[in-house]
Amino acid sequence: GENVEQHPSTLSVQEGDSAVIKCTYSDSASNYFPWYKQELGKGPQLIIDIRSNVGEKKDQRIAVTLNKTAKHFSLHITETQPEDSAVYFCAPSGGGADGLTFGKGTHLIIQP
Amino acid sequence: DAMVIQNPRYQVTQFGKPVTLSCSQTLNHNVMYWYQQKSSQAPKLLFHYYDKDFNNEADTPDNFQSRRPNTSFCFLDIRSPGLGDAAMYLCATSRDGLAGAIEQYFGPGTRLTVT
Numbered sequence: 001g002e003n004v005e006q007h008p009s010t011l012s013v014q015e016g017d018s019a020v021i022k023c024t025y026s027d028s029a030s031n032y033f034p035w036y037k038q039e040l041g042k043g044p045q046l047i048i049d050i051r052s053n054v055g056e057k058k059d060q061r062i063a064v065t066l067n068k069t070a071k072h073f074s075l076h077i078t079e080t081q082p083e084d085s086a087v088y089f090c091a092p093s094g095g096g097a098d099g100l101t102f103g104k105g106t107h108l109i110i111q112p
Numbered sequence: 113d114a115m116v117i118q119n120p121r122y123q124v125t126q127f128g129k130p131v132t133l134s135c136s137q138t139l140n141h142n143v144m145y146w147y148q149q150k151s152s153q154a155p156k157l158l159f160h161y162y163d164k165d166f167n168n169e170a171d172t173p174d175n176f177q178s179r180r181p182n183t184s185f186c187f188l189d190i191r192s193p194g195l196g197d198a199a200m201y202l203c204a205t206s207r208d209g210l211a212g213a214i215e216q217y218f219g220p221g222t223r224l225t226v227t
Contacts, residue, residue: 034215043116043202043218044155089154097143097208099157099169100216 002027006090006103013080014111021106023090024072030092033066033073036102038087044102047088048075077108085110115139116219118203124225125193133188133222135203144186145216146178147202155202161186162208190224198226 003026013019023033034049050057050064050073057064063076073092077084087107091100117136125131135144142163147155159168161180175197177189190197200223204216 041220043204043220045218046215049215097160097162097206099145099147099160100155101157102154105154 002030002092002101004090004092004101004103006106008106009104010107010109012109012111015080015082017080019077019080019084019108021075021088021090021108022072023074023092023103025092026071027092027094028071029094032093032095033064034091034093034100035064035075036089036091038089038105040086044089080110082110082112084108116203116205116217118201118219118222120222121220122223122225124227125190126227127195128192131190131193131224133190133201133224135186135188135219136184137205137217138184139205139207139217140183141205141207141217142183143206143208144180145204145206146186146188147204149200149202149221151199158188193224193226195226198224200224
């Protein structure tokens with residue numbers, strides 16, 4: 001099965017600064033790389049994803065980069081805002097309808 | 113709005129007393145999942161239904177069962193809850209497509225307390 005490692009476990013940044021979270025995976029067959037955001041008391045919500053035929057994807061302040069050779073992908077958040085405070089999970093998968101194997105999560109704290 | 117609904121949001125049960133959590137969806141997705149999320153941990157997949165086909169994870173205890181009577185509803189039954197089963201239970205749905213993995217939509221979860 002997929003072995004997923006996510007770093008750091010906690011990240012505190014000043015409002016307006018950038019945040020980067022890294023996810024490393026083991027299964028070379030993985031071809032789908034999503035990032036989920038979970039706010040307190042809510043279920044996870046997909047914020048951005050990338051497939052293995054693309055190296056980078058951007059959506060406003062959020063971007064994901066993929067290095068398939070090294071088996072890692074990263075979430076980049078620029079111009080952080082208080083509402084970005086949450087726990088972020090990566091969940092690399094082989095596609096299809098199988099359930100997700102999540103990383104352990106990163107608690108992102110935006111300091112005012 | 114199309115969504116994933118979980119009831120109840122909070123459930124308290126006694127040690128050993130069977131409990132059922134419910135999930136419904138208006139997305140008409142063919143795949144439904146149940147995850148267990150303990151405090152400060154990542155969600156962990158228990159099982160999923162692909163249409164009517166049940167897929168159990170190898171390490172899901174027998175104490176956990178599931179039913180999916182139709183496309184819209186899915187239930188999680190815990191036959192004899194132990195203190196270690198206290199957690200948030202998340203239901204999710206997805207639409208499996210020819211393009212491969214599709215986004216999973218999560219409900220707000222049911223927080224289970226075992227006394």
